[in-house]
Amino acid sequence: MTRSLKWRLITLFCLLIAGCVGILSIFLSNHLENSYMDNLQSRLIQEVTLFSRVVPEYITESPDSFDAGVKKLGASLDIRLTVIALDGQVLADSLQLPSEMENHSTRIEFIDALASGIGISIHPSASLGYEMLYVATLVKSGQDVLAVARVALPVEEVYAAVREVDRTILLGAVISILAAGLLAVWVAASVTRPVKELTAISRRIAQGQMDTIQIDVSGKGEMEELAKAFRLMTERLRDSIKAVSSERDHLSAVLERMGDGIFLLDREGSINLLNHASERIFKLEAGGVIGHSFVEAIRDHEINAVFERAKSSGKQEMGFVELTAGKRFLGIIATPLVSQSGYLVLVQDLSELRRLEKVRRDFVANISHELRTPITSLKLLTETLQEGAASDPDVAAGFIDKIHLEVDKLAQLVTELSDLSAIESGQAVLNLQPGDIRTAIKLAAERLSPQAERAGIILGVELPETLPRVRLDENRVEQVLVNLVHNAIKFTPKGGKIKIGVRTQSQTLVVYVTDSGIGIPEDDLTRVFERFYKVDKSRSGGGTGLGLAISKHIVQAHGGSIWAESVYGKGATFSFSLPLA
Missing domain, CATH: 3.30.450.20 (PAS domain)
Structure with missing residues (x-):
């Protein structure tokens, strides 16, 4: 797991301080040790120089007297003094008996003194067993070299002093590191606090909590500038998201609708x-x-x-x-x-558009057909009259009756087209009043009963004793019933039955006309209410083909609906509903 920025800063800061303090401590310790050694060495050089000047006065005495004098001088100076013959034999020593000491011809300080006049060396004393600093120089009488004088002091005191200073430096280093650590914690906290605050704000932005964010980040200088930039970025991002969301909502609404x-x-x-x-x-x-x-x-x-x-x-x-x-x-x-x-x-x-295009084509074809037949008949009748039939009164009278019949058909077609156009455009105003539909049903049945009798069809009406009232225009509803019953008579063979009935369904009153006629093919059920649409087998049945279309629009103007149900060859049922008053 990656450590936080705060602890990385603290660790880096402490390591940096510890490294600097450590390097400084090592430098001070070495410098102090070197200073002590240099001072000690300078002192011993002075001491050995003075000692080398005293030795010629006593070296001529007896060995015991000479050794005793050296011991006395060494004790007074609190320093080890040694006189070495040129062959390495110890002549006198302030701490040991010369006879008990080994030959010093191999000592470094002795060799360097003979070679260059002075020799310096640090090594353990063979007789004393601890490390000492030795400085040796030549003892001369005029130009003659009589012996080598050597002074020595233990270096352990130097090391002890250095260790004491090292402990002091180490304690100071530890205190410095601890103080630096506390300072690092404070600095890191002050640096990372705004970063943490911005990080928390970024998380809330990522979670979509844009509207509730208030950017108030602590910090000065660069952090303050960063907070300002972040605040500006957030405001622009909020505006952009709102714009995108609005566009998305608009697009989504358009797509869904x-x-x-x-x-x-x-x-x-x-x-x-x-x-x-x-x-x-x-x-x-x-x-x-x-x-x-x-x-x-x-x-x-x-x-x-x-x-x-x-x-x-x-x-x-x-x-x-x-x-x-x-x-x-x-x-x-x-x-x-x-x-x-x-x-x-x-x-x-495009199914509906295609269907409407087909309806339009069929309408043009049908109206052309409906107009062509009477117009052709009129043309033939008038031509026949022009060719001489007008001179025969009986023949002329028959032709004129036929002309009247064809003109009536044309007038009926024009009237029904006008009615249909007025109803579809909303120009035909209905006189809607709460009423009982029985009257319209009885009137329609009475008008078409003679026609049904001539066709050998039984026309019956079945009504319940009580019926709810509906809002209707009686004349228009009667027109619908006449069209439906007339349509049933045309397509019901002799000996068939037609029934007009009523039932309530939910909040509507449903009126139906059922016949035992030839029925309607399934593919034609959805089109029987189109203008001029006729089932193929009924082409010879007469009529304009507008009655059902007019009926549909009258019912829809009442706020109801009309539909047809049929099993081909087993009759059909035409129904329409009217809202209750």
Whole structure:
């Protein structure tokens, strides 16, 4: 685990101080030791110089007297004095008997003194057993060298003094390091506190808590500038996030409310996003297809081919696909995104537009057909009259009656078209009043009973004793019932039955007209309320083909709905609902 910045700073600071103090302590200790040794050496050089000047006066005495004098002088000076003959034999020593001492011809200080006039050496004393500093020089009488004079002092005192100073330096170093450590803790805390505060703020920003952040970071100098920069960055980031969030919400609202399907794909063709329209069109669930390939989700290679073309060309590609035996017609637009970072696939359900286009074409064809027949008849009748039939009164009268009949058909067609146009455009004003629907049902049944009798059809009405009141325009509702019953009479063979009934359903009153006629094919059920639409087998049944379309718009103007149910060959039921008053 990585240590925090605070402890790394403290450790580095303490190591730096300890290193500096350690180096300084070593330097001071060595310098002190060298100073002590230099001072001691200078003293011994002076001592040996003085001693070498005294020796010639006593060296001529007897060996015992000479040795005794040296011992006495050494005791007074508190220093070891030694006189060595040129052959290395000890002549006198202030601490030992010369006879008991070994030959000193191999001593370094003795050799250096003979060679250069003075010799200095530190080594353990063979007779005393501890280390001493020796300084030797020549004893001369005129130009003659008589012997070598040597003085010595134990260096242990120097070492003891140095060790004492070292202990003092070590204690000072420890105190310095501790003080430096405390200072380092304070400095590191003051340096890292703003960093910790900014780190905590950064974590809250990363967690999305932008609106609740108040940046008040302690610190001066660079830290204060850093806090100001961080505060400015946070404010700009907050504004940017709000702008992005707003744009995202707008985009999300647009995508969710679009009727067209949207797929957002990555470079490889995997789905990153889709809207509700896409789920509805392809019967998908977003959670089950996110991350899956486009073709795997939609399971249609024609649609995927449009995407593959856009992927290969790097340009927008379009295509149309017909699904489920012509019942669904889709437009596909695949567009590469900026820098080829992905693809946008737009799926438009054009089924309704295609259906409306077909309705328009059928309307034009049907109205042309409906107008062509009476116009053709009128043209033939008038031409026949012009060619001489007008001279025969009986023939002319029959032709004029036929002309009147065709003109009535044209007038009925024009009237129904006008009514339909007025109802669809909202120009036809309904007189809606709370009332009982029985009256409209009885009037419609009475008007069409003679026609049903001539066709050999039984027309019956079944009404409950009590019915809830509804808001209706009686004349318009009667018109709807007349159209429905008249339609049932046309498509019910002789001996069939037609029944008008009523039932309540939730908050509506449902009126239905059931017949035992030829029925309606399933594919035509959704289109029977279109203008001029006729089931093929009923082409010869007469009528304009506008009655059911007018009925649909009248019912919708009442706030209700109308529908047809049928099993082909077993009759049909037309129903419409009206809201209760």
